[in-house]
Amino acid sequence: MRTTFDRIRQAILFEGVALVILVTVGMVFLDLTLAGIGVIAVAGSVIATVLNYVYNLLFDLAxxxxxxxAEKSLHARVIHTLGFEISMLLLMLPFVMWWLDLTFVHALLFxxxxxxxxxxxxxxxxxxxDRIFPAPAPISGY
Structure with a gap:
């Protein structure tokens, strides 16, 4: 089982690397400004983090x-994943439309x-x- 420190390190690295990739791709290939793509990427990261906590709590309670x-079958995992992604899309879509001044269709594709x-x-x-920071071996008997 991973330690709290390891989980925090993983979350920070996950979001940090994603931000670097998204901002770079947005600036180089989509011709967006740092402010344009940077704000979208940071807002998405914050919204996803908060949504992840709230959504998982509500899903597990339901x-x-x-x-x-709270044990998830394959069917429950598919519903969980689709529900999270749809929720994220619904939360981000109006912001993307407004911030980047895009039409509904273009914002949806984005x-x-x-x-x-x-x-x-x-x-x-x-x-x-998992390859760079392998999880510690489980303690025998647990």
Whole structure:
């Protein structure tokens, strides 16, 4: 099991590396200013962090009320993931439209590209993190 320090380090590195990638891609390939993409990336990071806590708490409470346990089946995990991503999209879409002065369709495509990025990024980051900072071996008997 990972320590609190390790979890904090992982969260900070996860968000920091993502911000560097998103800001760089936004500036180089999308011709956005640092303020344009930087504010979107930081706002998205803050919103995702807060939403993650609240959404997971509410989802676990609802799941426990419905099934008697917070243990997630594959079906529950798919619903959990889709619900989180849709919630994130709904929260970010108006802000992206306003901040970047985009139409609904363009903001939706922009937001969906963020979602796609994070699907692959999360997989790659957690894989690399687990290789660089392996979790300690479980204590025997627990």
């Amino acid at each position: 799941l426990t009320r419905q099934t008697g346990s 937001d969906m590209s963020f979602t796609l990025f994070y699907l692959f990024y999360t997989f790659a980051f957690t894989w690399a993190y």
